[in-house]
Amino acid sequence: MADFRKLVTASLLAGLLGGLLLSVLQHYQTLPLILAAEQFETSSAEHVHDWQPMDGWQRNGFTLLFNGLTGFGFALLISASMYWRDQRGYLYGLGWGLAGYWVFYVAPSLGLPPELPxxxxxxxHSRQAWWLFTAAATAIGLFGLFLTKQRWLQIGGAGLLALPHLIGAPHPEVAQALAPEALQQHFVVLTSINNAIFWLTLGAISGRLLRKVTFE
Amino acid sequence: MKTISASTAIASSKFLPGFSAIVLGLTVVLGLGFLQDANNYLHNAAHDGRHSAAFPCH
Structure with missing residues (x-):
């Protein structure tokens, strides 16, 4: 399992770098929108939180930790895929980063757009279930469509890509948001751009790092 | 029966390290993105990250 340790080490480095970049982007772009939306939330006084990190370094620190750790987890998926396919280098990494962005951001967001508080x-739970189903179906679908040679697997893959969206994401009967619509739309656009930058960077770094690693 | 093309085959010695990395990666990602604890500590700490990564939150 020496190879496993090498994958973990490379992914840790890639994840922390990617997570740091994402945190900086979020701090200047989406966090102000989240804070603005929370003003509407607290003024409506229906949302009482238990312990929560204090605004400022504590809150930002937890977000940095969250982004670094999710970056590590995502980088593990990218690195393991490249390891299995004997690929290395930033160009392959960009491809896998794009796939990750599609699986974990684009496809779930088509049904459940990122939301402000x-x-x-x-x-x-129904939204989490749809999210998980969509990510899984999209991952398997992309594999079938792009990484198999049999026509029936490619067709099945394309079908799996479409399936979650044919079923449709769970939505409330009456949609209601406290924050203005313009704020929400702005949030969706910035979140989509930030996550694209994050995934492509994460993939490129992971691929580049794998060049430095000699597997058993 | 030759149903698996060369492009999808994985050398058996490479299966376990890669599989372990994927299991660990999914555990980390799904744990951070989806776990709800009774006191909401984890939820509140991960709050901004979850919103910004488009994980279902609240």
């Missing part, structure tokens, strides 16, 4: 949505 205070947005009324369908029940959490």
């Amino acid at each position: 205070g947005t009324d949505s369908a029940e959490l």
Whole structure:
């Protein structure tokens, strides 16, 4: 399992770098929108939180930790895929980063767009279930479409890509948001750009780092 | 039966390290993105990250 340790080390480095970049982007772009949306939330006084990190370094620190750790997890998926396929280098990494962006951001967001705090949505567990199903179906679908040679697997892959969106994401009967619509749309655009930059960077770094690694 | 093309075959010695990395990666990502604890500590700490990564939150 020496190879496993090397994958973990490379992914840790890639994830921390990618997570740091994402945190900086979020701090200047989406965090102000989240904070603005929370003003509407607290003024409506229906959202009482338990412990939460204090605004400022504590809150930003947890976000940095979250981004670094998710970056590590995503980088593991990218590195393992490249390891299995004997690929290395930033160009392959960019391809896998694009796939990750599609699987973990674009496809789920088509049905469940990123939301500001205070947005009324369908029940959490049904949304989480649809999100997971969509990510899994998209990952398997992309594999079938692009990485197999049999026609029936490619057709099946394309079908899997479409399936979650034919079923449709769970939505509340009456949609309601506390923050103005313009704020929400701005948030969706910035989040989509930030996550694209994050995924492509994460993929490129992961691919580049794998060049430095000699597997058993 | 030759149903798996060369492009999808994985050398058996490479299966376990790659598989372990994928299991660890999914555990980390899904744990951070989806776990809800009774006191909301984890949720509140991960709050901004979850919103900004488009994980379903709240």
